[in-house]
């Protein structure tokens with residue numbers, strides 16, 4: 001029993017003006033479609049609104065609008081002019097940040113303290129950052145007169161709905177492309193609010209088109225013959241389908257796929273600090289993070305001590321209402337994802353790993369999973385190899401730095417990794433040997449628009465963020 005209990009501190013929903021039904025955002029306007037589906041709050045299963053699922057004809061209309069806007073308005077517009085729109089969008093996101101954060105937490109299930117302090121500020125920062133590049137493209141190292149590609153088709157997942165939209169749209173627009181974007185089936189609402197923000201910013205019609213729907217809508221974008229560039233974030237499985245679909249066409253493609261990151265703790269690390277980093281690495285956003293530190297590799301000599309501290313810390317995590325400002329872990333995004341997590345956790349138990357969760361009361365309605373760790377995990381276990389994409393940590397141990405590197409790299413993925421040690425020389429030596437796109441040292445899950453992000457191997461190809469992120473939207 002803790003010394004005291006927190007009083008509920010719910011953020012008010014009243015700032016969000018939900019409509020009962022949303023159309024598709026095509027050519028600067030919301031247009032109705034025939035196929036309407038409900039979108040819910042994963043924390044309560046309450047219906048929030050109806051959205052339209054776009055069919056092939058709707059996608060075609062959106063691509064045509066994007067092509068017209070590209071040819072007539074956005075492509076020819078001087079970079080300094082494009083920048084003004086991007087700065088305006090960045091400012092409006094900041095101004096409407098509370099509204100965006102509440103809506104994101106409602107539709108996604110993530111804690112308000114994360115949508116408020118991470119997702120929304122970073123989304124705004126991405127637009128500010130790429131706005132700054134729009135008039136400086138000739139100095140970005142891609143030749144004296146780099147050209148946009150044309151129409152970008154963008155498909156994003158549900159784990160960071162607004163932030164992934166920003167990662168996709170900001171560099172595309174800065175480089176002079178127009179876009180057709182599909183948010184994930186379960187999290188369409190902040191993308192639709194972003195469409196309203198485009199209207200508020202007077203963005204010329206057709207520059208941004210938002211088509212909601214499921215996988216088929218995504219496939220219609222990817223396969224549309226007049227799309228010049230495909231940008232995708234999501235599962236490796238769908239990434240493979242997309243790579244096959246664009247092979248043999250002139251479409252450029254970037255894929256940001258899954259991960260199974262190693263978070264490596266050496267015996268000389270500051271243990272309490274490492275524990276905070278481990279918690280952040282796997283329980284941030286319910287573990288729905290492609291670069292989550294889902295494999296903890298801890299040096300054997302400190303394993304017992306570290307696990308004791310980690311369990312003590314996990315017992316203080318507050319699971320529950322995403323809109324409560326004290327909540328650390330919110331709802332799992334969908335019934336489908338919850339069943340995937342449950343299946344893999346059961347597999348872990350079946351394979352003989354030891355499962356532990358702190359005592360924690362889960363709400364009756366909605367989709368919930370208690371923070372969980374597995375110890376006694378071997379490299380052959382499925383929970384050490386497959387992406388669980390939930391609040392589940394697999395713990396392995398090692399004796400020597402060479403063994404840590406060997407185990408860390410023993411994965412088909414290569415998106416991120418973490419190193420915890422007091423020795424700077426060790427950080428550099430280990431980072432050099434890890435096959436991962438991002439390596440954090442004595443921290444984890446730190447993001448910045450200036451820093452490129454992307455994977456090796458089955459984690460995909462291409463980089464988003466930073467100067468590198470422009471390259472994916474420029475012809476060379």
Ligand code: NAP
Pocket residue numbers: 155156157158159182183184185186213214215216217218219220222233234235236238239241242256257258259289290337340387388389
């Ligand atoms: P997903 O199916 O890959 O979804 C990503 C996006 O692609 C969604 O917008 C999805 O639409 C769309 N999509 C689905 N099939 C498509 C197709 N054939 N062509 C074009 N677009 C298509 O991922 P998921 O089903 O949401 O999650 C499955 C697993 O993927 C998770 O358990 C996790 O391991 C991994 N994942 C990774 C990331 C990441 O950031 N790397 C993000 C999300 C999920 P719908 O939303 O309608 O399915």
Ligand code: MG
Pocket residue numbers: 215
């Ligand atoms: Mg899916």
